[in-house]
Amino acid sequence: MVKTGLIKFLKNPPKVLTGKNIxxxxxxxxxxPDLTPAWVALKALFPQGLKILFSPQHGLLGExxxxxxxxxxxxxxxxxxxxxxxxGPRFAPEPEHLAEIDILLVDLQDVGTRVYTYIWTLLLTMEACAKAGVKVIVLDRPNPIAGxxxxxxxxxGLFSFVGLAPLPMRHGLTIGELAFYFKQKFSLDLELEVVPMEGWTRDMFFPETGLPWVSPSPNMPRFETxxxxxxQVLLEGTNLSEGRGTTLPFEIFGAPWLKVLALKKFFSKISEIKVQAINFVPWFDKWAGRICQGIKLWVKRPQTYQPVKTTLLMLKEVLAQNPEFSFRRPPYEYTWSKCPFDIIVGKEKMREALNNQNEEQILALLEEGVKEFQEEIEALKLYA
Structure with a gap:
């Protein structure tokens, strides 16, 4: 079983924490692994030292x-x-919160995707800690979809709370490696330490870790999600239901008007995935209470599956066959004027390429700058 940063930290807590406010x-x-919350275990270890908890989007218990x-x-x-x-009322700790502590521990389960907001909470918190002179120790966890x-x-030009640095959609890093990336990228004057995992490698998907999957957010119930x-998160920027309001968010999608049979033909050409035509009724969110014609995705070969490419080319097919399709209007994640799809996908020209059915441009935009990013992070990797 992979040993997370939390496991290693509790086994050998740094002496620097003795007498510190945390x-x-x-x-x-x-x-x-036995499902004990980090705050309970740390409170037992530092009964007088642990002073305050901070929670990201969705709340401490994901409600x-x-x-x-x-x-x-x-x-x-x-x-x-x-x-x-x-x-909510704030997106980073305020000076009065940080004045209570000497060291901030970070233990967050990311899902390896740029628009998942926990990594931006990490960045904003690191910036606040740098200003306050508070040391940050990140307890590393697996990237569940590998490296x-x-x-x-x-x-x-499309920075928002679903992206505050030039990351690719699937960034391939652990949250500890991202902390090093943020410190370097933004030249943060911050004392930063990462407690690395033991036993994790970059080709490892979450089921191989032996760790229990606890939903890191309400619409991430399974590893398969x-x-x-x-x-599939790109669908948040459209009038297609991404499956919110069902028991299988992101694994299913659809709309009352979706031409499903044509999409089945598209997916039949992708060997890493199989699909099932379904009907579903969302309980809330888009098309709530309406019967949606939909698709259920089953990933057969995660090692070679390219989720972003697959969804973008699928959207090209949807645009060609469904005149009812449209892109969502603002606001989205506290961005009030920019097109939600643009800030999710990260490229302003991508929507134009989809509208023009320009597959060559779609594929070029997918690759633009990715090689340079890979070179930039190479020295920051903690794991082979």
Missing amino acids: GLLCHQASIL KQANMIESADTIEPETELPVISLY NIEGPLLEE ALVYPG
Whole structure:
């Protein structure tokens, strides 16, 4: 079984923490293999030292839905520690919060996709800690979809809370490696330490880790969800249901008007995936209460599956066959004027390429800048 940074930290806590005041940025997936929450284990280890918890989007226990549904500050009942929300009234710790601590621990389960907001909470928190002189220790966790990288690379004009640095959609890094990347990219004057995992390699998918999958957010219930998410999250920028309001978000998609048989022919050409035509009724979100004609995705070969490329080429087919299709209008993740699809996909020209049925341009935009990104991060990798 892979040993996470949390496991290693608890076994050999750094002596530098003795007598220090500690904060913890965490959520419901911050657990030990026996499902003990990180804050409970750390409170037992540092009964006087652990002072405050910070939670990202969705709240400490993952109770909030996505996209501008904010969490309030609260009290964690078992430890009676204050929980400061970093999604809502603020997006980074405030000076008065950091004044209470000397060291901030970070234990977050990312899903390997640029638009998953926990990594941007990490960045904003690192910036706040740099200003406050608070040391950051990241307890590393697996990238559940391995170390594969897939574009598009986010362009600066489309920065938002689903992308504040030029990462590709599937970034291929662990959250500890991302912390090193952010420190280097933004020249942060920050004391940063990463507690690396033991036993994780870049070709490893989450089931191979031996760790329990705890949903890191309400619409990421399974590892299989994470596999398709880098592509299917693009549907949030359209009037297609990405499966929110069902038990299989992102693994299914559709709309009342979707021509499913034509899409089945498209997917039949992709050897890494198989599909099933289905009907579904979302309980909430897009097309709530309406019967949607849809597709269920089954990834057969995750090692070679390219989720972003697959979804983009699928959208090209949808545009060609369904006049009812449209791109979503703002707002989206606190961005009030830019097209949601653009800030999700990361390339302004991608929507134009889809509208023009220009597959050559779609594929070129997917690769633009990715090689340079791979060269940039090579020295930051902690794992083979």
